[in-house]
Amino acid sequence: MNPIGSACVAGYHFALFNQSSLPIIFDIGFSSFLKEQVPCADRNLSFHEGFIEFDITARLYQAKNNDQLLWEIVDTNKGRWFLVYHPENGNLQQQAQYDSKQGSWTIHCKSEQHLNEDVLNPLAYPMAPLLWYQLTTEEPLLLIHASGIFDGEKGRIFAGFSGVGKSTMAKIWQQAGAQIINDDRLLIKKENDGTWRMHNTPMYYQDEPKSAKLQHIYFPYHHPSNTHDLILGAKAIAQLLAFTIHHGYDIKHLLHHSLIAEELLKDLGAAKLGVVPNEQIVLFIKANE
Amino acid sequence: MDRLLGEIIQSKDNFVCKHTGEELLLIPLKDNVADFNQYLVLNELGAYIWDLLDSQSTFGYLHEKVYAEFEVSSTQLKTDLEQFIVSLHQYTCKQ
Structure with a gap:
């Protein structure tokens, strides 16, 4: 599958792959960071519609802002996942998995209505800062x-x-x-x-x-x-x-x-x-x- | 002193250690999260002692090693080492 474009942050290119049949939207802050061209990708982001079912076997870490859970890392019967939550209502917003060997993220989210159309917003906050954070753990x-x-x-x-x-x-x-x-x-x-x-x-x-x-x-x-x-x-x-x-x-x-x-x-x-x-x-x- | 040393040694896993130049930065971990408000910087001598601390370390062993490595009188070293261990114990065991 060909990428739909890329996001460039701090000189790192994130190739964007839409694995769903729905259009992808991004938070307004992304608009000037998105490119149609896809130079040699530093990381790949693959977007999927809907959540997958798994059994959580352990909760490894929780990132909170005051008392609000923003995301957590869990071990499941289908590997290790990041669960990312809406910063205000606390609902599950994304399921994400990172393959450090491939430099690839797989991100699942539910569709939402935008201008009377079903769309995916896979990098909605706080997913995007989690991508930047993970990048800092591997790069200078x-x-x-x-x-x-x-x-x-x-x-x-x-x-x-x-x-x-x-x-x-x-x-x-x-x-x-x-x-x-x-x-x-x-x-x-x-x-x-x-x-x-x-x-x-x-x-x-x-x-x-x-x-x-x-x-x-x-x-x-x-x-x-x-x-x-x-x-x-x-x-x-x-x-x-x-x-x-x-x-x-x-x-x-x-x-x-x-x-x-x-x-x-x-x-x-x-x-x-x-x-x-x-x-x-x-x-x-x-x-x- | 050896009891204090034993408790310090038991707590060593609760710190992230970062050597920088001759100094050693100790950052305590609380619930697996680094607490940068409670860091401690050890100088060259303190860092040398910290690195020596393992399950075999006794006051006599530390005294012997530091005396061999640094130019200091044995009496002064004993006093300074005791003070250091008490201070280090207070710091490490309050985290």
Whole structure:
């Protein structure tokens, strides 16, 4: 079967195969990431209509957002599966299986109505971020909670959990003329030439694919004055890993991510950043680099 | 000291260890999920001791190995090693 197109994220091509008789739709955030052409695929995604029956023999891992179960890994009489749930109503949304040797995902979902037509939406959230996460466990990538900006000369990321001012920082830089790569989630990638770039991923809103060379990593926090404290070595690795996305079902993934973080921090500077959120922070940061 | 050492050794599987340069990063695992808010960084000496810890390790064995490897007086080493083991026990066994 020929692919129906591809999705390109962070330079990785996902070939899309529709194994159903229904049209495929994607969340709005995918629109600029989809291509009709299918270059040499890095991963294959195969979409199937309907769920398959199996008996669950063990639940291995559950990924939750607060108390809401987003997805889980189960062993069944038909192998190991990811069960992915609707983030609001908790209903089963996708069954997915990953073949790491082939780099292939098999994704099952039920049809839904879209513009009076039965369709499949196989990558509906949170399936897509699960694909990006799995990619980070095999490639020189980190998926991180961060805002990223590029001012025409340097790329910087501001990593932290909600409330530390990631989006505010991105807006301040934007007002100073910088481009926002994304203000919430980024893929950091070691490119083939050894440089590091940050890439956006499809979100719940429409945006163009963006990427920029990365030079500096900051961990902002609210503070009465602007402060800049370099962090090095193991502390820097731990700080960076604290804001990258991990799931604990395989310790090898964590070791892989820690290796990527170590390589990244050998090349780029990292600092804790006390922040007063106004335009002065831009000059302050540049003066301390 | 040997009892504390035994409890530390029993807890070693609850940590992900990452050597970086001369330092060792310890990340505790809770319900199989890494807790980056409770990490510990050991310096060169601490990392050396951590790596020595296995079911055969006793205080006397550690003292002997560290004394042979690092330039330190035997008396000072005994005091420092005791303090380190107590601190490491507090950290590893509270996770």
